[in-house]
Amino acid sequence: MKRIDAILFDMDGVLIDARHLHYEALNAALGPFGLEISHDAHLANFDGLSTRQKLAILSETRGLPAGLHGLINELKQKFTLAKIPTHCRPVFHHRYLLSRLTQDGYRLALCSNSVRRTVDEMIRSADLDSFFELTLSNEDIRSPKPHPEIYLEAAKRMQVQPDRCLVVEDNVNGIRSATAAGMHVIEVADPDAVTYDRVASALEAIARGAAP
Numbered sequence: 001m002k003r004i005d006a007i008l009f010d011m012d013g014v015l016i017d018a019r020h021l022h023y024e025a026l027n028a029a030l031g032p033f034g035l036e037i038s039h040d041a042h043l044a045n046f047d048g049l050s051t052r053q054k055l056a057i058l059s060e061t062r063g064l065p066a067g068l069h070g071l072i073n074e075l076k077q078k079f080t081l082a083k084i085p086t087h088c089r090p091v092f093h094h095r096y097l098l099s100r101l102t103q104d105g106y107r108l109a110l111c112s113n114s115v116r117r118t119v120d121e122m123i124r125s126a127d128l129d130s131f132f133e134l135t136l137s138n139e140d141i142r143s144p145k146p147h148p149e150i151y152l153e154a155a156k157r158m159q160v161q162p163d164r165c166l167v168v169e170d171n172v173n174g175i176r177s178a179t180a181a182g183m184h185v186i187e188v189a190d191p192d193a194v195t196y197d198r199v200a201s202a203l204e205a206i207a208r209g210a211a212p
């Protein structure tokens, strides 16, 4: 018995490995102003935050003038977009996963905390755009994850019940968002772990009533 109608994917850390890209782009934007974030500090304190949140931390802890936030943010987005064609390449097991799920009759959507242009360019560069009937960016909602709005909005637009949606997420804010939306969730460690077998076994466990 199939109990899931739609599968909703987070993007960064799930279908796109963008942590290093965001780290490099931010440092490229900070360089002209004499600032640099170490790789360890980025992983520990900045990963998963928006650029604006990262810049606010740098103003508090490293004295970055707030008047530079707009310019650095623009530069960071520009460097991110420039790096997408080389960093976001098609991955066979992701294309296989989305293609098999579509064949199996599931409807697919993408819900990301990134800005619209980054979402569009990343999934196009990874050759995943044709699989999704809906993509939502942080510009399509008011409250980003961990708030449940983005997942509830996807369910509403697709006209599916939240409890018939399965979400694939890689971090605590995303899991909180999906759980608060009343959806089933699987947590993956990184994009390598996002395989058809992993998702199919979660679907099977839900059908048996053995999964949350």
Ligand SMILES: [Mg+2]
Residues within 6 Å of the ligand: 010, 011, 012, 013, 014, 169, 170, 171, 174
């Ligand atoms: Mg993520």
